[in-house]
Amino acid sequence: MASNFESSIQRGCDFIHDFVCSPCEEDGLNTEAQYFCNQCTKYYCVNCVPVHNKLFKRHSVLDRTDMTKWAAAPGMVDVLERCERHPGEALKLVCGDHDQLCCHVCVAMDHRQCSAIQHIPDVAKGIRKDPEFRQLPQRVAVLRVQIEDMKNGRKKNSSSLRKTRTAIVDEIKAIRRKINDILDKMEKTTVQELDGLVADQELSMKKDMESCTQMHDELKSIIDNIQSKDSSGEPPLYIGFRKCEEIIKQANEILQNMSNVVKYNITFRKHNEIEDNLSSMKTFGELNESNVFCKHSKISLFPRDHVFATNGTKEYNVKMSSDKGKCAIQGICELPDGEIVITDYKNRKVKLLDREYRVVDHCDVPEYSWDLCHIGGNEVVVCVNNNDDRCELLFINITKGKLVTTRKLSFTHRCYGAAHHGNNLYISSGTALYFYTMTGKLIEKLYEDKSGDYTVRRIAISNDGKTIYITNNSNDQLITLDNLGNKLATFTDPDLVGPWGVHVTTAGHVFVCCRASGTVLQVVKDGKTKLTTLGRKQDGVYAPRALYFSSRTSSLVVGGWNNTLLVISVR
Structure with a gap:
């Protein structure tokens, strides 16, 4: 029942296909072809091609991805006269309303309402004498030269673009080297300044330690001397006392001066601007495209002195x-x-x-x-x-x-x-x-x-x-x-x-x-x-x-x- 219904639909279908399945067409069916056999020179739909392939296992069957090769079939339309939209049909008509070449399928599908449909044989009369037709080979030759020149120009442009890229990369690396040199010099200068400060403070500490050693030894020497004169009478003790007092006074002054500096130290505060400026820069410079358009291009670069209208x-x-x-x-x-x-x-x-x-x-x-x-x-x-x-x-x-x-x-x-x-x-x-x-x-x-x-x-x-x-x-x-x-x-x-x-x-x-x-x-x-x-x-x-x-x-x-x-x- 289903097959009878399907057949009735196919028999009554008025779809216009560019290629019709040959076996189906012999049975009065209108089925679109999806394959073509070079040896059989016939078209096959998805249902008929398995039967063909079983009977003719060595035949070469082409699907629609190879439709350009279907033209090998006898009776196929010449490539010049073939309709690009419907390759199985020949261009026979011209639509004046759309200025378009048409096959019968094109007219049936897209130009039913058009009033200026003409038969190509009628329009083509006297074409050999038409000046534009006679100039066609020359125009094509000139255009082909222009196309070839454009292709060569783009080829050279591509080569120069790669060279430009290499030059820019070299410049970027040179910038990087300069920045590295600057940073190296900044590091060296900062470390030298640090070493100078450390040396100064170490010298001050060395002088302080020498003064302490000297005062310590002088105090020990004078007190030992006084204690050894304990049985010599009062005058030597008095002299020792006065000298010791003087040394004590000097020692206290030195300690007082030293105590003003609790500790020698060096601190470092980085310049945040260096990191901030570098982090705010995403690239080493600005890259700008410079596309030069011809004066007829939609996107155009106007001269600097151009007055707009x-x-x-x-x-x-x-x-x-x-x-x-x-x-x-x-x-x-x-x-x-x-x-x-x-x-x-x-x-x-x-x-x-x-x-x-x-x-x-x-x-x-x-x-x-x-x-x-x-x-x-x-x-x-x-x-x-x-x-x-x-x-x-x-x-x-x-x-x-x-x-x-x-x-x-x-x-x-x-x-x-x-x-x-x-x-x-x-x-x-x-x-x-x-x-x-x-x-x-x-x-x-x-x-x-x-x-x-x-x-x-x-x-x-x-x-x-x-x-x-x-x-x-x-x-x-x-x-x-x-x-x-x-x-x-x-x-x-x-x-x-x-x-x-x-x-x-x-x-x-x-x-x-x-x-x-x-x-x-x-x-x-x-x-x-x-x-x-x-x-x-x-x-x-x-x-x-x-x-x-x-x-x-x-x-x-x-x-x-x-x-x-x-x-x-x-x-």
Whole structure:
């Protein structure tokens, strides 16, 4: 009963298979073939192939992993005319709606609703006279040369990359040797200083012992002498008494002086900065990829003097269902794999976005989160200020799509902006710029301006670490400093009202967003003049407070006091 039911299903099945089992087809069944026999030049399904294999044990049977060899069968479609989706069918038609070559199976399955289906023999008439067809061999030859050149170029590039790796490893080892030399010299100097102190103290103790021996012997000698004169009369005893008193006085003075030093000792207190600085450094230096893209590539490196132009905008909603208020984006940065991290001041959150700007994770922060910056790998630092003036820098690691706070640093001043370069952190307090180690040790206050409450709002540092850009929100200025804190330029412009966020790309392009004027500007690298205004309120720029340039997508990501990120595509 079951077999009859199964046969009826197979007989009535209207599935279109690329290869049909030959024995089943002879019996009027529509069963998909899974095997092909070179000797029999026939197809077999999973049910028929065991019978074939029992009868013809020496025949070579091919399964679907070797379908390219099935073409050896008589009647098989020529490889040029074969449908790639349905190898047993020939390409006979063209779909004009999809500009696609089709077999009858393709049309039946995917192009039933298409109106521009044409027969290939009709479309192919006169193909030999077509100029593009006649140029085809030459175009293919040129393209093959280009492909071969690309392959050879990559081969050379691979070789040079390995050489670069060897050179960098040699440099790392040289650094290690220098560090070892420095440590050896420090050890030698410290031990020499220790030996000198020990020698001095041993000399002092030797002098003390010699003085004690001398006083001890003199006292014994004088008392013995006095006792031997006991029968000689009083004058000798008196003289002995006076001399003994003098020696006793000298001995007491010496003992008094010696008793001031209860014990000679040497202590050692290590310099914690050595260990702290070394432990804060994960590597001997920064490794940066330098991929040079062609001008037609989607990811491109623009020249340093390039003036950008807007190429369209798009908004992405970053509000979460758990958010209690409107999003207020204060910081934006991009991770190496293209994920975006933002701070939401109003909702006291740090949010992780995927490449499509969708929120995939978040972590709550105890108080209001301000700026953030990428410090290497998948780690960022976030500025947090609370109402009782306890200000912190949170270190957050992103692992497998999750935000995890690993440690924090506390400061006695406000933290509104953060930037990272080398193994150091730069923190803006509103009126001053501070320079710290990664362990939170203050190196120096680089710059200060008390003419307003927010004269040092946000900061950005050039890739070489030599130039620092500061937004002076109070006075509508962009300040440019060198890495010693010396002012190089002060920039003002009618579009620069309430400057807030500032960002500098690895190539040196400088961008500023202004909260009050609702603008996004590109500024010359020296910080003295404006190159262009890339966004205004009419473009969707609303009270911007943070921006970031993504070289991966050639776009500016702008955030402000609303629920969306504005992505400005540039060219």
